[in-house]
Each structure stands twice: as structure tokens, then as C-alpha cells.
Amino acid sequence: MDGRQLQDLAEIFTAAHLNWQTVATQRRQTAIAAATAGYSVVQGEKAGASRPPKPAPLYLKTTLRSGSEVRHGGDVILVGDVNRGAEVIAGGDIVVWGKLQGSARAGCHGDGASTIAALHMAATLLRIGDFVARVETPSGKYVPEVAYVDRRGSGKICIVDAATYLVPSSQKAQPT
Amino acid sequence: MSRIVVVTSGKGGVGKTTSTANLGMALARLGRKVVLVDADFGLRNLDLLLGLESRVVYTSLDVLNRECKLDQALVKDKRQPNLSLLAAPQTRNKTAITAVAMTKLVEVLSHHFHYVLVDSPAGIETGFQNAIAGAKEAIIVTTPEISAVRDADRVIGLLESHRIRDIKLIVNRLRPAMVKSNDMMSVEDVLEILSVKLLGVIPDDEQVIVSTNRGEPLVLAEKPSLAGRAYQNIAGRLEGQDIPFLDLDEANRSFLARLWKTLTAKR
Numbered sequence: 001m002d003g004r005q006l007q008d009l010a011e012i013f014t015a016a017h018l019n020w021q022t023v024a025t026q027r028r029q030t031a032i033a034a035a036t037a038g039y040s041v042v043q044g045e046k047a048g049a050s051r052p053p054k055p056a057p058l059y060l061k062t063t064l065r066s067g068s069e070v071r072h073g074g075d076v077i078l079v080g081d082v083n084r085g086a087e088v089i090a091g092g093d094i095v096v097w098g099k100l101q102g103s104a105r106a107g108c109h110g111d112g113a114s115t116i117a118a119l120h121m122a123a124t125l126l127r128i129g130d131f132v133a134r135v136e137t138p139s140g141k142y143v144p145e146v147a148y149v150d151r152r153g154s155g156k157i158c159i160v161d162a163a164t165y166l167v168p169s170s171q172k173a174q175p176t
Numbered sequence: 177m178s179r180i181v182v183v184t185s186g187k188g189g190v191g192k193t194t195s196t197a198n199l200g201m202a203l204a205r206l207g208r209k210v211v212l213v214d215a216d217f218g219l220r221n222l223d224l225l226l227g228l229e230s231r232v233v234y235t236s237l238d239v240l241n242r243e244c245k246l247d248q249a250l251v252k253d254k255r256q257p258n259l260s261l262l263a264a265p266q267t268r269n270k271t272a273i274t275a276v277a278m279t280k281l282v283e284v285l286s287h288h289f290h291y292v293l294v295d296s297p298a299g300i301e302t303g304f305q306n307a308i309a310g311a312k313e314a315i316i317v318t319t320p321e322i323s324a325v326r327d328a329d330r331v332i333g334l335l336e337s338h339r340i341r342d343i344k345l346i347v348n349r350l351r352p353a354m355v356k357s358n359d360m361m362s363v364e365d366v367l368e369i370l371s372v373k374l375l376g377v378i379p380d381d382e383q384v385i386v387s388t389n390r391g392e393p394l395v396l397a398e399k400p401s402l403a404g405r406a407y408q409n410i411a412g413r414l415e416g417q418d419i420p421f422l423d424l425d426e427a428n429r430s431f432l433a434r435l436w437k438t439l440t441a442k443r
Contacts, residue, residue: 007339014275019305020337038337063371065333066326083329083369 001030006037022069028058031072035060040069054091064088064102073109084124093117103127112149117162121145126157133157178286181293181414182215182311182340186327188298190319191348194384196295197225198404199315201393202411204258208290211250213282214264215307216297217272223263226253227391235265240277246284255396260289270303282310300334308335313342315375319349320361325369332372344375346410351380352425376410378403379424 001009006023013020023034024042031043043058057075066085070076075092086102088094093115094106100118103125107114112129120142126133128149133156144162149155183196193216200212213236214222223229234249239262253259262285265272285292296307308314314335318328332343347363354360363377381403387394394404395411402422409419 010339014309017274017276037339038333065336066330068333081371085326085330 001025001027001033003033003037006030006033006039010037028056031058032060035064035070036062038062038065038068040071042071043073057092058090063098066102082118082123090114112151114148116147117144119144121147121159123147126159128157131157133159135159178290178292180282180286180310180312181291181315182296182308182313183293183315183317184296184304184307184331184335185298185317185324186300186331187318187324190317190324191346191378191384192298192317193221193225193295194388195315195317195346195348195378195407196293197222198393198395198407199411199414200259200291200293201226201253201256202395202408203291203293203414204253204256205395205408206411206415207258208415209258209260209288210291210293211260211262211285211289213262213285213292213294215278215294215303217264217303218266218269219297220264220266222295223251223261224391225388226259226261226393228253228261228263229391232261232263235263236281237265237268237272240273240281270297270301270306273306275306275309278306279310300331304331304334308338308340311340313344314340315344315346316370316372317346317348318366318370320347320355320363320366322361325361325366329370332370343372345370345372346375346378348378349380350377350424356425374421375413376406377421377424378406 010020022040022042025031031041035041055074057077058072059077061079063080064070064082064086066083069087071089073091076088076090077095078088079097081098082088082096082100082102084101089105089108091109094104096118099120099122101122104116104123105127106116107129110129112131114128116126116128123135126147131149145159146162146165147157147159150158183192185192196212200210204210212222214220223232228251231251234244238244239246239249250260250262282292282294294307294311297303316328316332318324335343347366351360355362367374379402381401383394383401384403394400395407397404400408406422409422412419
């Protein structure tokens, strides 16, 4: 569905005194239109399916305000801010091209190798796989940072400058 | 073209009703025909702030139930004939009306007035949904407190999902001295979070309490206080005038200077 169709549907719901809050869809286009219109979005999770293959990344250009939630089975790329009280939940990685002040959950199906990257990392709560990190005092640094699970060392979620974050060698593109 | 504007905030007690009353009165004084609609069913206050309580006979619910004509329910302000009030029923609650009925009501009103200002109740439930139903634009009122700003953010999100894109902000009850000493969020801090257009800043002012109790909006005063002037300026900005923001801090200093003058003159 596109924005126009969503709007038509919203009018029907309003006429029937129904309060529309969440859009669940398989299509990326619909998810983008719905998120832009301010709805919470659930994408790519088929009800009843055991473990669907990881869907294509979801690319969104919007600010998530308090109370809204984006849920997607694959990676999520969000151009805009995630305000406090908003939540992003992804089956894969999360990239926020803006301020991440709400909460983010990467690898929600248990993938501890997922990462959360943001231009300004000031999240209230970070979750990667089964790991949880509370950010008591955001660094206040306006540098891009990456959160990942340091499985070789501390076994906890670490946040480092994006410039010093190294993609694990197994995932690096091999020069030929 | 008439404008249907909802005044809302999410959090209670931040100054929605005070702002509605003062903006309505200020716009009416600029020569526009204004109707104020109290959408806070069951907790109506707007008539009190305008000093019109004793003149409310019919409410919006009576109009919708066809128990009276719209003209009969509109209370005209004696001081300012351009200003009318449509009161909310006090004996019913928010579920007494539907969003569809509310949309119809404000649409009919918009044919007779330049401005329809809807005073929304606090919260984001039925009452809020009804209040925003017919609105084409919104004024968000917030105070420089983290809780009020968070609720405002939530409300902006909800307004956007109802396709109300024209959203402007009033920051109410600012105390410049506290901002200076880093004890209060600054207007810039609030704007950074909410990223909507700033309509005006109202300083914290004891006169607001006095005016509420007397039922006389601040803007009616012969020499309006700083808050009253801020509301007049906001009304001008709504009318499209380019009015610079008041320097609240400087006003503070000039007030002290004035005080000093009177003190020294007495000696």
C-alpha cells in the first residue's frame, strides 16, 4: 500500500471509531509508507512461521517519536532520530543515521553477532541477542559509535567509536 | 479561509486552557472572529478562565443532540464581541461524543468564524482523539520539564499519524534565571527534542493565577504583563506577522531597573 491507500484505510477506521496504531506487513513499501505516516510497523514476521529467512533490510527516513515502535525481521536502517520513548527492534543490525535516544534491540531472534550503530549514541536501553545494556550516562560525545557484544573479552555489550570498530575478520571482504 | 486549530499537550497542567483563552482573546482583539471550543468534557474550565461560567446555558452536547440551535449555545463575550465560546458539558464524560460528531461540529463552526480554537483535554485517549478529530493544525503547549516534553513528543507523533502536519509549539512557564543557572531546560533544548516550529515562549508569571481566578485573560489588561504580551505576540504570529521573540531576560533586567528606580525615588 502507498501513503494514499493508508490514508483511505485510516479514514474508514476513524469512521468506525477504531484507533489504528500498528501496521503489520510483508511488503517493504507498505512498511515505509506506514512508518512515515507515524504508525508502528511490524514487518516480515509471518504469524506461525517457524523461522522465516531474514528479510531484506528496512530503510526508513523518519523521526521516531515517543510511543512509536518499528519491528522488522532483518536489518533496519533509519535516517532520522529515535527519540526517548521510541523503540527499534530488528532481527539483524540497526543503523541510526541520527540520534539514538530511545531503545534499540538488535538480533531479536538471538543473534548476538548483531550490532547497533548510531551517529549519536544516547540510547536508554540497548539489547543485542540475549544481552542487555543500560546506558546510565550517555557519553555526550557527538561521534558515531557502534555497540556490539564483546564475546572474546568481557562477554558484555561494548560501545566504541565507529572509527575504531573493526568488523570481525570473517566478515571482512577478502581482497582478491 | 478559516482555521481549525487544536491546542493540546499530552500532559495536564501545562497551560492548554490558559493559552486557548488568551490566544482566542488576543486574536479577537486583532479583529478576527474567534470561537473557542472546550473539548474537555466533564472537566470544563475554559468558561471559568474567560469569566463566562454564569452565562453558559447550553453546551456542545445539547447542540449535537439537537436540543438547541448552535447560535443558542454560543456564548458571546461582552468585553469582546468577536469572541464566542462553545462550552463542554460538565455532567457527562469524554465518551458522550464521537469523533465524527466533533468533526462535523467544528466544520460547521468554521463557516461562521475565522478561527476555531479547540481546547483539548490532557491525555491521549478518547477525549484527545475527539478534540483533534476535525483539526487542520495544532498548537502544542509544553513546559520546560522532561515529563511534559516527553508527552509532547508522543502527542506530536499521534498528530502526525492523524495527518495533522502543521504543528507549532508554545513553551510555557519558562524561568530565564533558572535556565541561566542550568537548572531548567532551555527553549533550545526543548526544540532539539521536538523539532517543530516555535510559535512563542511564555515566561512564568504570577499574574496568570490572578487572571485565572478573576476570569480575565492576561491580554485584556490595560498594561499587559510580560506573559500577556507574549500571548499577544503569538496571536500576531498566527496571523502571519513577523514579530521578533521577546527577550525575557532583558525584560527581567529592565523590571529590576524599574524597581530600583521606584525604590530610590521614594527616599
